[in-house]
Amino acid sequence: MELGKTQSLKISEKNNSGWILTDESGEQAFLPKVFIQEEKEIDEEVVVFVYQDDHKLKATTEIPLAEVGEFAVMSCVQSLPSGAFMDWGIIKDLFIPYKQQKSKIIEGKRYLVHLYVDEDLDLITGTTKFKRNPQYDDVPFEKGDKVDLIMMNESELGWNVVINKKFIGLIYASDVYKKLYPLSEEEGYIKIIREDGKIDVSLQPDGFANIDEFKQKILTRLEENYGLLHLSDKSSPEEIKDEVQMSKKNFKKALGGLYKDKIVDILEDKIKLL
DSSP, X not given: OXXXXXXXXXXXXXXXXXXEEEOTTOOEEEEEGGGOOSOOOTTOEEEEEEEEETTEEEEESXXXXXXXXXXEEEEEEEEETTEXXXXXXXXXXXXXXXXXXXXXXXXXXXXXXEEEEETTTTEEEEESOOOSSOOOSOOSOOTTOEEEEEEEEEOSSEEEEEETTTXXXXXXXXXXXXXXXXXXXXXXXXXXXXXTSOEEEESSOOSXXXXXXXXXXXXXXXXXXXXXXXXXXXXXXXXXXXXXXXXXXXXXXXXXXXXXXXXXXXXXXXXXXX
């Protein structure tokens, strides 16, 4: 049975309190009646998340914010000298021992948490201590893939981010075109997977295949500014970033497309909506 994972288990027994679920090896977990959403027969399967409660395996049909091996933003519901209890979306709170806290966790505040199984105690545990910009042996991404991001923290190089709840990557400062905040969620794109296993991410897609998105951004700003923007293909990257939140490379591609489509006119120091 996979502790801290969502899985399909077979109903082996029923009682007034709930169902006893079994995996292929015969290991059992108890699903309380409160989580039974529809009637099923013995030997039918049910999809559940398996966790521990009082050192016993329990199952729930609730969906946790994260499973073992994943990251999620969680709120602290109780902070004690021994550790903190976090709301991770199921009936049982997640415990983070004091020694696994990067800084003392305060009740009511939100934190980025990584879940793992403590091998000594065989317990699902949380931690706010994790490597920044780690190296990976194998990642399920290719260049250009669209991904979900959780913003971690800003550094001298840029922003450390969590990718699809499982991997840590980096957005270089030169690829940041808008205000970002720790723990906020963004959409991003895989920029490169380096030979050393590190992952670079961008907030914007690259290449002509995605040029329509950038063209629409420029058109929106033109419409908001009465059809005129004091930008051109000679504008600095900083000016372009402040005005339309994109790189100069993508701005020039999109502007060229709008000009070719006879939607805008490019003047010496500004562009005008036709």
